[in-house]
Amino acid sequence: MIIGGIEAGGTKFVCGIGNEKGEITNRISIPTTNPTETMDQVKHFFRGTPLDAIGVGSFGPIDLNRNSGTYGYIKNSPKVEWKDFDFAGAISSIWNVPIGFDTDVNAAALAESIWGAAEGLSSCLYITIGTGIGAGMIVQGSMLSGISHPEMGHIRVRRHPKDHYEGCCPYHHDCLEGLAAGPALEERWGKKGVALKGVDQVWELEAYYLSEALVNFILTLSPMKIVLGGGVMKQHQLFPLIQKMVQYKLNGYLSFNELSQENIAQYIVPPGLGDDAGLKGALALAMRAYQSKL
Amino acid sequence: MIIGGIEAGGTKFVCGIGNEKGEITNRISIPTTNPTETMDQVKHFFRGTPLDAIGVGSFGPIDLNRNSGTYGYIKNSPKVEWKDFDFAGAISSIWNVPIGFDTDVNAAALAESIWGAAEGLSSCLYITIGTGIGAGMIVQGSMLSGISHPEMGHIRVRRHPKDHYEGCCPYHHDCLEGLAAGPALEERWGKKGVALKGVDQVWELEAYYLSEALVNFILTLSPMKIVLGGGVMKQHQLFPLIQKMVQYKLNGYLSFNELSQENIAQYIVPPGLGDDAGLKGALALAMRAYQSKL
Ligand SMILES: Nc1ncnc2c1ncn2[C@@H]1O[C@H](COP(=O)(O)OP(=O)(O)O)[C@@H](O)[C@H]1O
Ligand SMILES: Nc1ncnc2c1ncn2[C@@H]1O[C@H](COP(=O)(O)OP(=O)(O)O)[C@@H](O)[C@H]1O
Ligand SMILES: [Zn+2]
Ligand SMILES: [Zn+2]
Numbered sequence: 001m002i003i004g005g006i007e008a009g010g011t012k013f014v015c016g017i018g019n020e021k022g023e024i025t026n027r028i029s030i031p032t033t034n035p036t037e038t039m040d041q042v043k044h045f046f047r048g049t050p051l052d053a054i055g056v057g058s059f060g061p062i063d064l065n066r067n068s069g070t071y072g073y074i075k076n077s078p079k080v081e082w083k084d085f086d087f088a089g090a091i092s093s094i095w096n097v098p099i100g101f102d103t104d105v106n107a108a109a110l111a112e113s114i115w116g117a118a119e120g121l122s123s124c125l126y127i128t129i130g131t132g133i134g135a136g137m138i139v140q141g142s143m144l145s146g147i148s149h150p151e152m153g154h155i156r157v158r159r160h161p162k163d164h165y166e167g168c169c170p171y172h173h174d175c176l177e178g179l180a181a182g183p184a185l186e187e188r189w190g191k192k193g194v195a196l197k198g199v200d201q202v203w204e205l206e207a208y209y210l211s212e213a214l215v216n217f218i219l220t221l222s223p224m225k226i227v228l229g230g231g232v233m234k235q236h237q238l239f240p241l242i243q244k245m246v247q248y249k250l251n252g253y254l255s256f257n258e259l260s261q262e263n264i265a266q267y268i269v270p271p272g273l274g275d276d277a278g279l280k281g282a283l284a285l286a287m288r289a290y291q292s293k294l
Numbered sequence: 295m296i297i298g299g300i301e302a303g304g305t306k307f308v309c310g311i312g313n314e315k316g317e318i319t320n321r322i323s324i325p326t327t328n329p330t331e332t333m334d335q336v337k338h339f340f341r342g343t344p345l346d347a348i349g350v351g352s353f354g355p356i357d358l359n360r361n362s363g364t365y366g367y368i369k370n371s372p373k374v375e376w377k378d379f380d381f382a383g384a385i386s387s388i389w390n391v392p393i394g395f396d397t398d399v400n401a402a403a404l405a406e407s408i409w410g411a412a413e414g415l416s417s418c419l420y421i422t423i424g425t426g427i428g429a430g431m432i433v434q435g436s437m438l439s440g441i442s443h444p445e446m447g448h449i450r451v452r453r454h455p456k457d458h459y460e461g462c463c464p465y466h467h468d469c470l471e472g473l474a475a476g477p478a479l480e481e482r483w484g485k486k487g488v489a490l491k492g493v494d495q496v497w498e499l500e501a502y503y504l505s506e507a508l509v510n511f512i513l514t515l516s517p518m519k520i521v522l523g524g525g526v527m528k529q530h531q532l533f534p535l536i537q538k539m540v541q542y543k544l545n546g547y548l549s550f551n552e553l554s555q556e557n558i559a560q561y562i563v564p565p566g567l568g569d570d571a572g573l574k575g576a577l578a579l580a581m582r583a584y585q586s587k588l
Contacts, residue, residue: 123441139434145433145434146517147516147518157450171547216514220446220449220511220515221438222438251466252465253448255370
């Protein structure tokens with residue numbers, strides 16, 4: 001089987017050709033400019049490859065309601081040229097094969113649950129902490145959705161009493177994303193995250209906010225595994241800090257083995273697929289679409 | 295079809311006999327004492343009725359992991375005599391029929407999504423605000439579960455800057471339940487909730503905390519309907535306050551029709567099944583168990 005995957009991000013599109021095992025044989029990275037130009041390059045990359053299915057993990061928000069007239073569209077995105085772009089429509093006008101279409105983070109969550117850190121588990125929460133904060137959730141093997149896909153990056157968290165940074169979310173100021181995504185780190189401390197590596201208080205505070213969010217996600221979703229990816233999580237010293245704070249804040253209320261002293265380091269983990277979670281997720285979406293057409 | 299339902303609460307067990315339409319023909323309320331005594335009365339109520347299936351919506355926490363050695367047990371409950379009680383086992387030793395077993399709030403969420411306020415929707419969040427705060431979530435027609443059932447009552451919320459009540463959760467002090475369940479109201483204001491009816495600031499503060507939680511649940515779960523039940527929600531003046539605060543806090547970030555000025559009063563609603571949501575939920579669990587055995 002030959003399948004195509006597109007990890008459609010706000011900065012770059014990563015396209016890959018792979019198989020049903022999630023193995024990638026060929027890939028390309030394309031800068032995200034405007035839909036016409038970017039899609040032309042995508043088309044060019046796949047030209048001549050006889051795809052059996054194609055999957056897209058897209059930046060959002062996107063419309064995933066199949067009963068909606070704008071299913072598959074990018075919605076009120078800050079990226080003006082992409083707002084109201086009929087992404088799924090554009091794909092299906094090029095390829096007459098099964099198409100998987102979901103958010104980038106749902107795709108990554110799916111890939112992690114099939115081939116990655118949550119392999120074999122029916123439930124997995126994937127969170128990226130990068131330019132924004134986004135999350136995808138696999139429940140009983142499928143992407144969690146209701147009215148639409150989750151928007152967990154914008155949950156309200158308790159302010160740290162010593163943190164007076166106002167937050168940078170244009171909608172909520174100090175939601176999780178406004179306080180803990182890469183740009184918030186940079187604005188609060190005056191340097192990019194990567195340049196703050198040795199400054200302990202930066203990562204203590206970052207772990208404080210991320211653990212506030214994780215505690216709420218654990219209580220709400222009861223995920224079997226939590227995978228934290230994205231640029232900010234390259235600071236691996238965050239993992240033990242977050243694990244400790246999650247335990248401290250839950251204070252023994254949940255008696256699951258996964259949360260025990262012994263096991264928590266295997267519960268809150270980096271992506272098993274590393275930087276390929278998104279692209280492999282797009283392949284996984286394609287596989288799902290193919291199987292559902294059988 | 296004749297089905298049995300047990301709404302097993304910490305104060306009382308409500309047992310009912312009904313049919314596949316959720317119609318209840320006969321019911322009884324039994325005080326919750328100890329397992330032997332209470333289960334004897336349950337058995338006595340159903341004696342002579344040829345049940346096709348039985349469902350139990352239980353107070354928790356309960357073990358819902360089918361691979362666990364203690365599946366169907368009540369876990370570290372504050373009700374000492376019920377801790378480690380093999381509830382599902384006790385039921386199956388009495389009735390040799392399909393058994394549905396889940397939390398009381400998952401049961402209520404299921405009933406609301408089949409016969410109640412979320413009829414016809416594949417997604418529904420049911421929250422009870424009573425002696426405690428608990429929530430059940432239907433996703434794509436099934437009960438959300440991962441490691442276990444959710445424990446949403448214990449999420450962390452932002453303190454209201456003018457509220458200095460320390461909270462009464464034995465694990466977390468000022469989690470949602472510790473700040474906003476019935477006992478917190480009573481301890482903070484020195485009177486039972488029902489006696490505070492006319493005091494506006496009580497319900498403003500209550501709506502503040504409930505809206506903090508709902509915003510996070512909406513962003514995390516994207517439910518198609520939110521049903522709020524339990525004793526505290528008998529104060530119906532809470533609904534418009536909560537609806538307004540949820541909109542205010544989301545600040546237009548989510549552009550769903552459900553959240554619009556026009557529609558929000560149909561989005562955050564009281565139980566369509568009134569006080570029968572729990573018992574009908576137990577019937578619905580029985581139906582599910584019956585169908586899955588066909
Ligand atoms: N090694 C690092 N340490 C800390 N922060 C980083 C690191 N690498 C990238 N970041 C931050 O992460 C953000 C970019 O996230 P990334 O996941 O790489 O991309 P995006 O979210 O745009 O897809 C930027 O704010 C950047 O400063
Ligand atoms: N009409 C009311 N107004 C405000 N609070 C109420 C009302 N009725 C009950 N409560 C409060 O709700 C709690 C009981 O919740 P309820 O849902 O009836 O039972 P339980 O949660 O124990 O199953 C108590 O704390 C009680 O004070
Ligand atoms: Zn925000
Ligand atoms: Zn608590």
